[in-house]
Amino acid sequence: MTLLGGLDYASVLVFAAAGSLAASRAQLDIVGFAFVACLTAVGGGTIRDLLLDRSIFWMANPTIILIAVSVALVVFFTAHLLESRLKTLEWLDALALSVAVSAGTGVAILEEQPAVIVVLLGIVTGVMGGLMRDVVCNEVPLVLKQGELYASAAFAGACATLLATRSGLSPLLTLAACTALTFALRAGSI
Amino acid sequence: MTLLGGLDYASVLVFAAAGSLAASRAQLDIVGFAFVACLTAVGGGTIRDLLLDRSIFWMANPTIILIAVSVALVVFFTAHLLESRLKTLEWLDALALSVAVSAGTGVAILEEQPAVIVVLLGIVTGVMGGLMRDVVCNEVPLVLKQGELYASAAFAGACATLLATRSGLSPLLTLAACTALTFALRAGSI
Amino acid sequence: MTLLGGLDYASVLVFAAAGSLAASRAQLDIVGFAFVACLTAVGGGTIRDLLLDRSIFWMANPTIILIAVSVALVVFFTAHLLESRLKTLEWLDALALSVAVSAGTGVAILEEQPAVIVVLLGIVTGVMGGLMRDVVCNEVPLVLKQGELYASAAFAGACATLLATRSGLSPLLTLAACTALTFALRAGSI
Numbered sequence: 186m187t188l189l190g191g192l193d194y195a196s197v198l199v200f201a202a203a204g205s206l207a208a209s210r211a212q213l214d215i216v217g218f219a220f221v222a223c224l225t226a227v228g229g230g231t232i233r234d235l236l237l238d239r240s241i242f243w244m245a246n247p248t249i250i251l252i253a254v255s256v257a258l259v260v261f262f263t264a265h266l267l268e269s270r271l272k273t274l275e276w277l278d279a280l281a282l283s284v285a286v287s288a289g290t291g292v293a294i295l296e297e298q299p300a301v302i303v304v305l306l307g308i309v310t311g312v313m314g315g316l317m318r319d320v321v322c323n324e325v326p327l328v329l330k331q332g333e334l335y336a337s338a339a340f341a342g343a344c345a346t347l348l349a350t351r352s353g354l355s356p357l358l359t360l361a362a363c364t365a366l367t368f369a370l371r372a373g374s375i
Numbered sequence: 376m377t378l379l380g381g382l383d384y385a386s387v388l389v390f391a392a393a394g395s396l397a398a399s400r401a402q403l404d405i406v407g408f409a410f411v412a413c414l415t416a417v418g419g420g421t422i423r424d425l426l427l428d429r430s431i432f433w434m435a436n437p438t439i440i441l442i443a444v445s446v447a448l449v450v451f452f453t454a455h456l457l458e459s460r461l462k463t464l465e466w467l468d469a470l471a472l473s474v475a476v477s478a479g480t481g482v483a484i485l486e487e488q489p490a491v492i493v494v495l496l497g498i499v500t501g502v503m504g505g506l507m508r509d510v511v512c513n514e515v516p517l518v519l520k521q522g523e524l525y526a527s528a529a530f531a532g533a534c535a536t537l538l539a540t541r542s543g544l545s546p547l548l549t550l551a552a553c554t555a556l557t558f559a560l561r562a563g564s565i
Numbered sequence: 566m567t568l569l570g571g572l573d574y575a576s577v578l579v580f581a582a583a584g585s586l587a588a589s590r591a592q593l594d595i596v597g598f599a600f601v602a603c604l605t606a607v608g609g610g611t612i613r614d615l616l617l618d619r620s621i622f623w624m625a626n627p628t629i630i631l632i633a634v635s636v637a638l639v640v641f642f643t644a645h646l647l648e649s650r651l652k653t654l655e656w657l658d659a660l661a662l663s664v665a666v667s668a669g670t671g672v673a674i675l676e677e678q679p680a681v682i683v684v685l686l687g688i689v690t691g692v693m694g695g696l697m698r699d700v701v702c703n704e705v706p707l708v709l710k711q712g713e714l715y716a717s718a719a720f721a722g723a724c725a726t727l728l729a730t731r732s733g734l735s736p737l738l739t740l741a742a743c744t745a746l747t748f749a750l751r752a753g754s755i
Contacts, residue, residue, distance in 0.1 A: 211519055216527040220498065220518070231426070236611070236621055241426055247491035301627035308600065320510060320700060322519065328600070329591055329702065337596040401709055406717040410688065410708070421616070431616055437681035510700060512709065 188356055189295070192288035193230060193242055194252065199281035200314050201226040201253035205260035206267075206274040207322045215261050221318060222257035223250060228314035233289050233306050237296055275375050278315055278327060279338075283367035286311035286339045287360045290346040300347060307343030311367075312336060334374040342367030378546055379485070382478035383420060383432055384442065389471035390504050391416040391443035395450035396457075396464040397512045405451050411508060412447035413440060418504035423479050423496050427486055465565050468505055468517060469528075473557035476501035476529045477550045480536040490537060497533030501557075502526060524564040532557030568736055569675070572668035573610060573622055574632065579661035580694050581606040581633035585640035586647075586654040587702045595641050601698060602637035603630060608694035613669050613686050617676055655755050658695055658707060659718075663747035666691035666719045667740045670726040680727060687723030691747075692716060714754040722747030 204225025208218040227243050227250070234241045243249040267273050289310020293303040312328055312335070319326040328335045342363050349359040394415025398408040417433050417440070424431045433439040457463050479500020483493040502518055502525070509516040518525045532553050539549040584605025588598040607623050607630070614621045623629040647653050669690020673683040692708055692715070699706040708715045722743050729739040 216530045220526045247489045299627045336600045340596045406720045410716045437679045
């Protein structure tokens, strides 16, 4: 598995958990959990792939959907054990955002897009899954709440990934550092 | 006309009626009726076709848009005669869901997608049109209401269509039986 | 630059301003402004290009994103000077709608689509950016408010553009007249 492929898996895992918690707050049934988990997990990457006109990352690899559904099943049976689903959701979402921004930026760099587009696709990949989840679940989108460094954290992470790649840093180091940066900014405002 | 093409027509017809009723509840003007009717009628199939990277089913065949618009006009002048627009909307939506799930699953099988993707695309085709209608019309999405077997009915219908096709049942019988199954599950929870 | 390219720029400029005002009403931070400005500015045209399966107009030309971001920055520092942000937003949105409908219809005619599809894509290009802005910003979509000739103005503009082109009017005159028609209809109902 490539590094970027691994990042896609990681963000799917964490976004699916965040999506399932949103489904839990909306008191959906078990298929509703799986539906919202998949929407959150693959939403941002799907829009990235549609815009880049490349094949959708999970169509070529249905395992990704199975991972999201498995996470939804686990959360369905354990969500009631959490003290605060909203707090956990926000932390998971912050983690998924960080990983997804790095993954989205990395793919756009691979596709040799200009800098502006690379940064924008990084933000889109990170932000859109959670945004669709919130719109579908009738919650105020996290990206919109005042005082939350949401789009800003994604923007900083995408810029840093781009700069580090252009300056020749190793991919592993780049992605690790930029994920950490996005997460630190976002987590600092929760 | 092929069987699948006919199903697409049928789901457009019924979804357009459901969309027009939502427009009526939101007290839109006549073009607003047509807009919401088209969004509901072709929304799910459009996302399916974008994901599959095939040509959008209604771009190649504008008659589909004309059907949706005609339905919107008829509903515009008759909606006030209904006793309960919400109840009628839910029943029409259940019928359209059933037909669209079969149509979406059928197309994905034709495109030789793996089983997981087939089921997912069946659900997407069935659910997304109504979901976009509800988001745009500021209603709580039907797919989210508690106690409604919405995504679950779509899931069961898509699985049944896949199983029946794999076991060699005739297409006509498969699609009829699976539409009936989805409808029974969904209607039972209205 | 072609005439249609120029129209795309103009609608991006005005839609970005309207989107930034919506961000201001939602009290977002500066990156939030840029995000909503871009979503509003390129949303409708992006859906048009996805449906037509042509390359997305701003992916090939990142200047468009820079324009939208610049507008967002200017509005971020000046929005508080406005007497009524809602009133200004509605007027800017009306102007952007008019320009975008002409641009969308023009592109669909160039791609030699049938009449029904041309009109539909004109409406989609004009309406979808503002619709996504309103859904994301938790406002009641302008396209849905009663007594507002929103979709109707877009419909009339798209039909007029199509008729004028078919009857051989010069492109410049066609686009100017049809933009004026859409704007007059929409502005009359504000």
